[in-house]
Amino acid sequence: MQLKPEPRKQYVADPSRYDGRMPYRRCGRSGLCLSALSLGFWWNFGEDETFASCHERVTYAFDHGITTFDLANNYGPPFGAAEEMMGRIISRSMHTHRREMVITSKAGHDMWEGPCGDGSSRKMLMTSIDDSLTRMGIDYVDIFYSHRYDGVTPVEETMQALVDIVRAGKALYVGLSKYPADKLAEALSYLREARTPCIVYQDKSNMLVNNLTDERRVLLESYGVGYTAFSPLQQGLLTDKYLNGIPDYSRAANGKHLSHTDITPELVAKLKKLDAIAADRNQSLAQMAVAWLLDEPMTASVIIGPRTMEQLSTLLPAVSDTRFSNDEKEAINTILNT
Numbered sequence: 515m516q517l518k519p520e521p522r523k524q525y526v527a528d529p530s531r532y533d534g535r536m537p538y539r540r541c542g543r544s545g546l547c548l549s550a551l552s553l554g555f556w557w558n559f560g561e562d563e564t565f566a567s568c569h570e571r572v573t574y575a576f577d578h579g580i581t582t583f584d585l586a587n588n589y590g591p592p593f594g595a596a597e598e599m600m601g602r603i604i605s606r607s608m609h610t611h612r613r614e615m616v617i618t619s620k621a622g623h624d625m626w627e628g629p630c631g632d633g634s635s636r637k638m639l640m641t642s643i644d645d646s647l648t649r650m651g652i653d654y655v656d657i658f659y660s661h662r663y664d665g666v667t668p669v670e671e672t673m674q675a676l677v678d679i680v681r682a683g684k685a686l687y688v689g690l691s692k693y694p695a696d697k698l699a700e701a702l703s704y705l706r707e708a709r710t711p712c713i714v715y716q717d718k719s720n721m722l723v724n725n726l727t728d729e730r731r732v733l734l735e736s737y738g739v740g741y742t743a744f745s746p747l748q749q750g751l752l753t754d755k756y757l758n759g760i761p762d763y764s765r766a767a768n769g770k771h772l773s774h775t776d777i778t779p780e781l782v783a784k785l786k787k788l789d790a791i792a793a794d795r796n797q798s799l800a801q802m803a804v805a806w807l808l809d810e811p812m813t814a815s816v817i818i819g820p821r822t823m824e825q826l827s828t829l830l831p832a833v834s835d836t837r838f839s840n841d842e843k844e845a846i847n848t849i850l851n852t
């Protein structure tokens with residue numbers, strides 16, 4: 515039996531008609547619009563989460579204008595589980611909204627056993643896209659990313675695989691993630707020559723770590739590539755969660771990409787100063803951290819990774835105040851640079 519989804523019409527599709535809800539930003543010089551916030555599936559949509567919790571976050575995000583969903587072959591845990599979860603959610607209640615959704619996937623990191631299960635070879639990408647489509651139960655992804663430059667595979671091999679994936683109709687657009695600037699230049703040139711231009715580059719950006727370097731910025735601007743920023747809260751550091759100790763259920767407590775030793779007195783002192791500026795702006799530290807990234811014109815979308823409904827719902831208002839005065843910028847940069 516096919517389930518009939520509820521109508522979801524709470525967003526504006528035209529970015530020039532932002533009405534106080536989710537803004538949409540054109541991705542570089544492409545025609546594709548991304549929601550200013552994307553929902554990321556890296557770590558909080560695997561087998562250790564319930565279907566109900568994942569379904570609630572995804573549909574709530576969509577109801578509040580988040581149309582862009584960031585996945586990869588190996589998101590979980592275990593690898594593949596997040597795409598399977600997305601497949602179940604689509605089939606349960608979102609299948610008739612596919613044309614409104616921008617679904618991305620990636621390949622290039624450790625994925626399956628054996629010599630072909632890691633890296634950015636043609637073998638990895640061509641196999642992986644088919645597996646991702648099967649797991650999600652969809653015919654195409656909107657953006658397929660090369661997840662990283664692997665240090666070994668020739669750039670032209672990886673890029674030709676991306677071109678062929680688009681030509682086969684399995685992805686609409688090509689994206690790149692975590693490329694060193696020299697390899698990024700090679701890749702962008704190859705894709706342009708092949709008439710399958712890269713429309714989006716994804717890397718880590720937040721108040722503490724920013725991989726949108728001047729070198730990358732110049733390249734992205736000249737090729738008309740949009741930017742998507744991941745880890746906007748630096749694994750949760752840029753929130754009020756660690757200001758007074760380490761809560762039991764947190765990445766630092768559980769050793770998930772953070773540990774107790776990351777929470778140094780110097781960092782906490784810095785976070786407290788940032789928190790005070792956020793309070794003056796009537797924002798939480800987490801909201802200000804996301805707004806800070808949206809103040810960057812090149813940013814097409816900030817990819818958030820909420821573990822709970824509360825984390826998701828409290829991040830949404832960040833899109834309402836993304837401008838910073840010169841005084842605020844100076845004060846923030848002084849804190850960040852000391």
Ligand SMILES: NC(=O)c1ccc[n+]([C@@H]2O[C@H](COP(=O)([O-])OP(=O)(O)OC[C@H]3O[C@@H](n4cnc5c(N)ncnc54)[C@H](OP(=O)(O)O)[C@@H]3O)[C@@H](O)[C@H]2O)c1
Binds near residue numbers: 691747824828
């Ligand atoms: N291209 C790439 O290689 C790459 C790499 C990494 C990530 N990404 C993408 O970017 C997405 C986001 O990355 P990320 O998970 O590192 O993002 P993040 O925002 O830096 O960290 C997410 C963590 O922050 C905490 N958090 C989130 N919202 C919060 C809130 N409102 N209040 C308090 N704490 C909050 C939670 O920590 P607790 O669990 O401790 O509560 C959550 O697990 C991923 O899902 C993925 O789609 C891409």
